[in-house]
Amino acid sequence: MAEPNQTKTTQISLSTKIKRLAFDNSVPILFIIICLLGVYFSQLPAVFIVNQLLTRITRNSFLVLALVIPVIAGLGLNFGIVIGAMAGQFAILIVTHYKVAGFNGFMLSLLLSTPIAILFGILTAMLLNRTKGQEMITSMIAGFFANGVYQFILLFLVGTLIPMKNPDMILSRGIGIRNTIDLATKTGIKYALDDVLKYPFFEVLVVAAIVGIIALSINYFLKKKKGSGEVDNFKFVTLFILMALVMGTSIWVLNSNTLLKTVKLPIVTVLFITVIWVFNELIMKTKLGQDFRTIGHDMEIAKISGINVDKTRTIAMIISTVLAAWGQIIFLQNIGTLSTYGAHVQIATFSIASILLGGASVTKATSGQAIIGLILFHTLFIVSPKAGNNLFGDAQIGEFFRAFISYGVIGVALGLHAWNKRVQAMRKHLDTDAP
Amino acid sequence: MAEDYVLQMKNIDKEYYGNKVLKGVSLSVRKGEIHGLIGENGAGKSTLMNILFGMPVIHSTGGFSGEIYLNGDKVDLKSPYEAMKMGIGMVHQEFMLIPDFTITENIKLNRETTQDNLISKVFRSDRLKTLNTGSMAADAKKALNRVGLTIDEWVTVAGLPVGHMQFIEIAREIDKTGLRLLVFDEPTAVLTESEADNLLSAMKRLAESGISILFITHRLSEVIQIADNITVLRDGELVADRKSAETNVAELAELMVGRKVDLKGKEKQSREYQESEVILDIKNLQVDMPGEKVTGVDLKIYKGEIFGIGGLAGQGKVGIANGLMGLYPSKGEVIFKGEKLELNNTKSSLERGLAFVSEDRRGVGLLLDSSIELNIVFTTMQTKGKFLKRFGFFSQLDDAGIREYAAKIIQDLDIRCTHSQQLTRQLSGGNQQKVCVARALALDPETILVSEPTRGIDVGAKKLVLDLLIKLNKELGMTIIMTSSELVELRSICNRIAIIFKGKVAGILKASNSDQEFGLMMAGEYQKIEEDGEGRLNE
Numbered sequence: 019m020a021e022p023n024q025t026k027t028t029q030i031s032l033s034t035k036i037k038r039l040a041f042d043n044s045v046p047i048l049f050i051i052i053c054l055l056g057v058y059f060s061q062l063p064a065v066f067i068v069n070q071l072l073t074r075i076t077r078n079s080f081l082v083l084a085l086v087i088p089v090i091a092g093l094g095l096n097f098g099i100v101i102g103a104m105a106g107q108f109a110i111l112i113v114t115h116y117k118v119a120g121f122n123g124f125m126l127s128l129l130l131s132t133p134i135a136i137l138f139g140i141l142t143a144m145l146l147n148r149t150k151g152q153e154m155i156t157s158m159i160a161g162f163f164a165n166g167v168y169q170f171i172l173l174f175l176v177g178t179l180i181p182m183k184n185p186d187m188i189l190s191r192g193i194g195i196r197n198t199i200d201l202a203t204k205t206g207i208k209y210a211l212d213d214v215l216k217y218p219f220f221e222v223l224v225v226a227a228i229v230g231i232i233a234l235s236i237n238y239f240l241k242k243k244k245g246s247g248e249v250d251n252f253k254f255v256t257l258f259i260l261m262a263l264v265m266g267t268s269i270w271v272l273n274s275n276t277l278l279k280t281v282k283l284p285i286v287t288v289l290f291i292t293v294i295w296v297f298n299e300l301i302m303k304t305k306l307g308q309d310f311r312t313i314g315h316d317m318e319i320a321k322i323s324g325i326n327v328d329k330t331r332t333i334a335m336i337i338s339t340v341l342a343a344w345g346q347i348i349f350l351q352n353i354g355t356l357s358t359y360g361a362h363v364q365i366a367t368f369s370i371a372s373i374l375l376g377g378a379s380v381t382k383a384t385s386g387q388a389i390i391g392l393i394l395f396h397t398l399f400i401v402s403p404k405a406g407n408n409l410f411g412d413a414q415i416g417e418f419f420r421a422f423i424s425y426g427v428i429g430v431a432l433g434l435h436a437w438n439k440r441v442q443a444m445r446k447h448l449d450t451d452a453p
Numbered sequence: 454m455a456e457d458y459v460l461q462m463k464n465i466d467k468e469y470y471g472n473k474v475l476k477g478v479s480l481s482v483r484k485g486e487i488h489g490l491i492g493e494n495g496a497g498k499s500t501l502m503n504i505l506f507g508m509p510v511i512h513s514t515g516g517f518s519g520e521i522y523l524n525g526d527k528v529d530l531k532s533p534y535e536a537m538k539m540g541i542g543m544v545h546q547e548f549m550l551i552p553d554f555t556i557t558e559n560i561k562l563n564r565e566t567t568q569d570n571l572i573s574k575v576f577r578s579d580r581l582k583t584l585n586t587g588s589m590a591a592d593a594k595k596a597l598n599r600v601g602l603t604i605d606e607w608v609t610v611a612g613l614p615v616g617h618m619q620f621i622e623i624a625r626e627i628d629k630t631g632l633r634l635l636v637f638d639e640p641t642a643v644l645t646e647s648e649a650d651n652l653l654s655a656m657k658r659l660a661e662s663g664i665s666i667l668f669i670t671h672r673l674s675e676v677i678q679i680a681d682n683i684t685v686l687r688d689g690e691l692v693a694d695r696k697s698a699e700t701n702v703a704e705l706a707e708l709m710v711g712r713k714v715d716l717k718g719k720e721k722q723s724r725e726y727q728e729s730e731v732i733l734d735i736k737n738l739q740v741d742m743p744g745e746k747v748t749g750v751d752l753k754i755y756k757g758e759i760f761g762i763g764g765l766a767g768q769g770k771v772g773i774a775n776g777l778m779g780l781y782p783s784k785g786e787v788i789f790k791g792e793k794l795e796l797n798n799t800k801s802s803l804e805r806g807l808a809f810v811s812e813d814r815r816g817v818g819l820l821l822d823s824s825i826e827l828n829i830v831f832t833t834m835q836t837k838g839k840f841l842k843r844f845g846f847f848s849q850l851d852d853a854g855i856r857e858y859a860a861k862i863i864q865d866l867d868i869r870c871t872h873s874q875q876l877t878r879q880l881s882g883g884n885q886q887k888v889c890v891a892r893a894l895a896l897d898p899e900t901i902l903v904s905e906p907t908r909g910i911d912v913g914a915k916k917l918v919l920d921l922l923i924k925l926n927k928e929l930g931m932t933i934i935m936t937s938s939e940l941v942e943l944r945s946i947c948n949r950i951a952i953i954f955k956g957k958v959a960g961i962l963k964a965s966n967s968d969q970e971f972g973l974m975m976a977g978e979y980q981k982i983e984e985d986g987e988g989r990l991n992e
Contacts, residue, residue, distance in 0.1 A: 192976060304580065304581050304584065305567050305580045306580040309580070312554075315554065316551050320563070322533055324533075324534040324563050
């Protein structure tokens with residue numbers, strides 16, 4: 019007869035731990051290396067890269083963070099954020115039409131987009147609840163379909179069924195919205211959020227690092243004192259060193275004479291992003307968040323234990339769609355012009371590529387991964403045309419690089435994850451006494 | 454008197470599509486009692502439990518008739534969630550645990566303790582309340598202590614030994630307030646012996662604390678060891694209610710298996726064969742089929758015999774044929790017709806002349822939306838290149854040849870259909886099974902593996918399928934290896950029957966062996982009772 023099973027107290031050595039960490043994060047690590055190579059070959063000045071990066075991160079974070087909850091709730095990567103973005107654009111069009119400019123206009127468009135996005139979220143969720151198991155492709159196709167409806171409304175209904183007279187926004191034939199709408203500072207919501215408050219980036223970074231270190235230490239010692247839960251020394255040390263590094267670099271930059279120290283950070287936009295980040299974290303600590311996790315892991319078990327799966331999935335979709343609508347408004351106030359029929363088309367692809375680069379997968383995602391992925395993706399995006407040019411002597415090749423990156427990344431990341439999963443399954447398999 | 458009972462089920466009848474699976478079954482469990490419920494697969498235990506838990510499968514198939522009383526009150530349970538609220542808990546055979554969650558999270562699944570926060574107060578929503586991790590951990594700890602498991606409650610479940618998972622399931626059930634009745638569905642099936650002992654003593658402790666336990670199992674000695682009363686089901690009927698003090702393993706085994714089936718005469722039907730030529734020699738075969746793991750099977754099968762493989766569900770009998778066909782990862786040595794058989798290679802198994810009729814008729818066995826004739830020739834076409842017309846590099850179906858062959862075999866096997874192009878989906882279960890057999894025959898095999906040939910088909914069709922197998926064996930001299938959950942079937946046509954228990958051969962019996970011997974062997978009790986019998990059986 020078989021020996022009784024003993025609980026193995028697994029003491030993993032540091033080297034295996036690092037190896038595991040490297041393997042489990044193979045996607046971000048691979049792309050960090052590619053990014054560094056790209057930065058090196060592009061020979062772009064640091065100030066340019068940092069400046070661009072900051073703009074793009076503050077512009078896009080919201081959209082990427084909108085992806086986190088659906089992944090946790092088992093809905094996969096929500097290509098349907100395109101639909102949320104449309105809700106945001108509807109709101110912007112209304113606000114611009116009535117010439118509510120600046121911060122007021124911005125807040126009003128957030129407010130207006132919310133009910134539209136909630137409605138869209140419910141509709142998408144109704145569809146996804148009928149197509150369990152194929153949420154990703156369904157949400158993608160739903161996005162394409164919604165795009166058709168969106169075009170129909172804005173190109174043909176505006177000016178006919180929807181009375182609207184505004185020569186700045188309507189095509190000269192009197193029907194349909196123009197291709198591009200100017201959101202200029204005076205009459206629109208351009209920089210409505212970004213320009214409220216700006217501080218030098220590296221000063222903010224020093225402060226943030228100090229706050230981070232203090233918070234981390236307090237948290238660590240409180241946990242240790244209470245003795246409850248797993249105290250992860252390794253994680254603590256890694257984070258501590260990282261933050262110290264950030265602080266050191268920032269202080270060095272501030273004391274140096276480079277242009278870098280002039281780089282500025284839009285504080286209010288960052289606050290907005292932080293609030294959503296915190297929201298994502300906090301909601302996971304509630305009953306609702308626990309339900310998200312449960313249905314994400316196993317819908318059947320959730321159902322048997324009495325969780326209303328469909329309703330919970332609907333809530334997850336609503337949250338994601340509303341965040342996407344707000345994200346698109348933040349995105350457009352930074353861009354400054356609304357490309358009526360194009361602004362939303364690519365955002366799902368780009369956001370999903372970003373979050374995948376950060377190490378998220380179809381079944382696992384965190385807000386941290388969203389931000390890390392965003393940094394990596396946009397670094398690649400910034401440096402690749404120039405790097406391609408420098409390496410192959412043709413600017414066109416750099417453009418190919420961009421296309422390759424945004425789509426290729428999704429393929430590579432999904433492939434690596436599949437491989438990763440198989441290795442993990444094999445690891446597990448080898449532990450059992452099966453053949 | 455009635456108040457003494459925590460649960461009474463009276464005269465339960467249940468039909469699935471005109472097929473009576475429960476006939477007037479009654480079951481009563483007293484407070485603080487451990488009540489054993491035993492029976493073979495298909496005896497109706499699961500259906501009875503599905504009714505008790507108000508599972509959707511019962512209500513979507515027309516409900517049931519009969520009455521259920523909890524603590525003397527008549528109840529009408531419509532969903533598992535309702536049953537849970539009434540204080541009925543279940544420890545499932547396949548664990549209802551989420552591997553990536555911690556033990557605490559699993560124990561408190563959807564019963565998390567929460568506390569108000571600012572936002573939940575504003576919205577007056579329970580779902581926005583913050584989880585109270587402290588009190589959840591405390592509850593989990595308490596429940597774990599009650600079942601006697603010393604393990605930290607913040608460990609994730611993934612990677613824990615199965616024994617621990619079982620205890621976590623129990624801890625989850627007893628953490629529910631107002632738990633009155635706990636159902637254990639074959640809890641020891643996946644456990645090692647020492648784990649099983651731990652579990653049994655934990656069950657005793659629970660019963661002493663006032664929780665009634667309904668213990669479903671195949672392990673007869675365990676049920677005698679701890680149960681107070683035992684109910685035996687067979688073929689959807691209540692065959693016996695015994696006090697465990699007044700019965701013994703042998704009697705239970707006989708009650709569980711025994712059938713009023715006339716075995717005489719049938720034995721003669723099977724063909725004579727010589728025990729000289731070994732056609733299939735299996736040495737230490739291991740198959741990693743989920744739920745039907747084979748852990749090391751040695752078998753010698755003689756040319757021209759009908760060999761049966763029996764045993765209870767989940768013990769690995771189905772895994773053997775699937776392993777031989779390379780459908781699941783396997784290891785070991787198999788000699789077929791004097792040459793080594795390449796494992797994990799379905800094509801090579803087919804080419805060597807092994808044909809397979811799968812137990813999963815509608816899944817693996819048939820292309821449901823293709824015609825009968827295509828189904829029949831499909832495998833042959835793929836592996837032997839028959840029924841094809843070749844044009845250089847291209848090949849095309851030989852329609853005329855296929856139709857001719859199909860027409861012949863449809864007549865031979867008496868497949869009832871409108872024409873050979875009819876879709877197999879439209880056929881009845883028995884005729885679908887015949888198409889499966891026809892496809893295996895198209896390969897012109899010497900040896901045919903048949904798994905669960907009569908599952909889900911009606912009595913008349915069962916007889917036809919079995920007769921067909923006998924005919925193939927007698928007239929064509931085919932070696933048949935039949936896997937079946939139905940012992941009666943095996944005993945009616947097989948020369949020898951191997952009983953699989955825990956992925957290994959528990960012993961090989963003849964059809965003429967007694968009910969008792971079969972029952973004991975299937976329950977894994979045979980060796981324990983006849984210590985010296987082991988050597989003899991494996992000869």
